[in-house]
Amino acid sequence: MESIYRKNGPGWQDLDDDELKSLLFKCLEDRRYLVVMDDIWEIEAWNEVSVAFPTNSNGSRVLITSRIKEVALHASSLNNSIPHIPPYELPFLDEDKSWELFSKKVFGGGTCPLELETLGRQIVKSCRGLPLAIVVLGGLLANKEKTHRTWSKYVGHVNSYLTEDRSSCMDILALSYNHLPRRLKSCFLYFGIYPEDFEIPVRQLIRLWIAEGFIRQIGNRNIEDVAEDYLEELIDWSLIQVATKRLDGGVKTCRIHDLLRDLCISESAEEKFLEVCSDIKLSPMSKCRRISIHFANHPYISSNPCESSNIRSVMGFGGVVGLESPLxxxxxxxxxxxxxxxxxxxxxxxxxxCCVIPKRIENLVLLRYLSISSGARHVIPNSICNLWNLETLDMRNFEIKCLPKGIWKLKKLRYLYLNGPTSLPRTDNKAGLPNLQVLTGIDLNLNSMRLFARARFPNLRKLGLRSASGRFIDIDSVVLSLSSIYPLRHLQTLKLCEFMIILSDKISLQLTKITLLDLRVCAPSTWGVLGSLTNLRILKVVGCGMFTLECNESSFCQLEVLKMAKVTNSEWTMEKGAMPRLQRLVIERCNFKTMPLDELWCLSALRDVEVLHPDPELANMLRQLQMRDGCKLQVYPPLNPFPTTN
Structure with a gap:
């Protein structure tokens, strides 16, 4: 802008927006230019200013930075003669890069004294690779005595020092929060309930969001899908990090940087949204609606009774509780x-x-979400069935033989997680759970088959069945059990655990994902039946041995992901043309007598192969394997390039 000012003289600052854009366009026309625009927040802002850059096809470039992925994608997709490069997402810095940036900020062109380097690296590690935090920390220490005594004060307290000077760090981070759409602000602040460095299960987080009322229903869309969109937006805003992904590419777990978590807690305190505490002596005068209790190995927690409060949500994490504790x-x-x-x-x-459900649980008439743990077998009191608002009941850490008879009264129930095998209660009327989306840990018996066949769960999307005693299920009963779920027309995911399965007849299910866990027997004909499922995209086989997987040219036509773990003493053969859409293959702790490696690497769609802890024979085959272009092979632990010899 200085060169434009020199050329056009004083008075240019009085021009309106259109005149300024016209002036800038004329100044850049017929020139080769580089324009850098930092921190663009809105698509509209980019659209307004982009017309001022002439498309002269002479090597000119416009570089923009943004915290919002949507803005970067929009700017890189405009159709003009200036080359557009896909957005580059800045990764968090590794330890060496973090130390290099810190050293430049603290010592300028100098080097760190050897006696401070170990301590300094320990301090920098607390920044978790966030450049802003590293720069601010470096600025603080640049003006301090460079002694071991001074730097040692920062160990374990980096975040406290960074948050003290809000203008340097926290206020910069707060800009992202302030620009968030209103519908995302509560979802972001909710991350403050989790402890530092906690790997957050996304599906749990989504269920909590829904129970809290944060997710708005959009038309006929599934509310879980809307919640996933909310999370992806927070990731695109660079506020949340992806930790691990599911086989289908969706986010499995996520995490939040410590400084952003501190921002969540501080903003939540101001808005009376959330309070994090370390005991249960909660003030009855507290205005916070949500309490997150974090224990740090307390041997005993006081049981002094609390008065009524404004609490609407209670979450707890960690803790080693003494045997005599009232908890x-x-x-x-x-x-x-x-x-x-x-x-x-x-x-x-x-x-x-260890939680025991009291009979007075029915007093919590507004309860929408209940998830507790116990290491012993318990009976769920029938009074829980009076919680007519309940949407999530997660009892995966309980041993429950049978659900209470009144479970059919929970018409709003969406998620029912059981460890199993648990029996469904009998009913002679048309009772059902019309909103149930997920049902796991159910014992497969004649009663459950009958309930499935009578469409008592019309909107079920995920079903997990478990054998009561690893019993043998013959051809007729398996076909019967699978045919009994045909009325579940929304069913997408099926998990079978601890069964002996023999299938010989085709089944007409619209499943997209099947998990076979700890199978006792799996006959060759079974794979042919599974391979004929026209919509099957993901297949997981975990804990199975002594079977033959034969894939012909018409097998698994839509399969995109195949994971096999703890499969032993098995054979795998595959004809040309099988699995034409397979993109990802995961093999973990498996031992195959035969394996079609050459055929697999001829698959044109295959992009990612991950092999974890291969046995020696498979490792030797992988060493000789010639990878084709476009397919990535990952082996852990890494293989030696050549076998060692004495």
Whole structure:
């Protein structure tokens, strides 16, 4: 702009926007230019200014930075003669890059004294690769004595020092939060419930969001899909990090940087949105609606009763509780039932406590979400069936033989997670669970088959069946059991655990994902039946041995992902043309007598092959394998390029 000013003289600052854009266009026309625009927040802002850059096809470039992926994608997709490069997403810095940036900020052109380097690297590691945090920390230490005594004060307290000077760090991070759409702000602040460095299960997070009422229904769309879109937006805003991905490419777990977590907690405190505490002595005058309790190996927690409060959600994490603690007697739930009858969310499955469901659970009439843990077998009281608002009931850490008879009254129930094998209660009427999306840990017996066949779960999307005793299921009963779920026309995912399965007849199911876990027997004909499923995209086989997987040219025509783990003493053969759409193959701790490696690497769609802990014979085959272009092979632990000899 200085060169434009020199050329055009004083008065240019009085021009309106259109005149400025016209002036800039004329100044850049017929010139080769590089324009850098930092921190663009909105698509409209880019659209307004981009017309000022002439498309002269002479090597000119426009570089923009943005915290919002949508803005970067839009800017890189415009159709003009200036070359457009896909957005480059800046990764977090590794330890060496972090140390290099820190050293430049603290010592300028100098080097760090050897006696401070170990301590300095320890301090920098606390920044977790975030350049802004590293630069601010370096600026703080650049003006301090460069001594071991001074730097040691920062160990374990880096975030505290960074948050003290809000103008340097926290206010910069807060810009992203302030620009968030209103519908995303509560979802972002909710990350403050989790402890530092906690790897957050996305499906749990989504269920919590839904129970809290954060997700808006959009037309006929599944509300879980809308919630996933919310999470992807937060990731695109660079506020949340992807930790691990599912086989289908979706986000399995995520995490939040410590500084952004501190931002969530500080903003939540101001808005009375969330409070993080370390005990259960909660103030009855607290205005916060959500309480997240973080234990750090407390041997004993006081059981002093609390008065009624404004609490709507209670979450807990960690802790090693003494055997004599009242928490082992279900204290939390008893306390809630007595003093906090307005609670909507209870998430205690991440705590090392044993919960017993009290009969007075029915007092929590507004409860939407209940997830607890227990290491013993318990009976669920029938009073829980009076919680007519309940949407999520997660009992995966319980041993429950049978659900209470009144379970059919929970018409709003969407997720029912059981460890199993658990029997469904009998009913002679047309009772059902019309909104149920997920049902796991169910014992496959004649009663459950009958309930499936009678469409008592019309909107079920995921079903997990478990054998009561690893019993043998013959051809007729398996076909019967699978045919009984035909009325579940929305069913996409099926998980079979601890069965002996023999299939010989074709089945007409619209499944997209099947998981076979700890199979006792799996006959060759079974693979032919599974391979004939026209919509099957993901197949997982975990803990199975002594079978023959034969794939002909018409097998698994739509399969995109195949994972095989702990498969032993098995044979795998494949004809040319089988699995034409296979993109990802994962083999973990497997031992095959025969394996079609050459045929697999001829698959044109295959892009990613991951082999974890291969046996020696498979490792030797992989060493000789010639990878074709476009297909990535990952082996862990890495193979030696050549076998060692004495």
């Amino acid at each position: 082992d007697k279900g204290y939390y739930l008893k306390w809630l039932c007595k003093s906090n009858k307005l609670v909507r969310v209870v998430e205690l499955s991440n705590m090392a406590i």
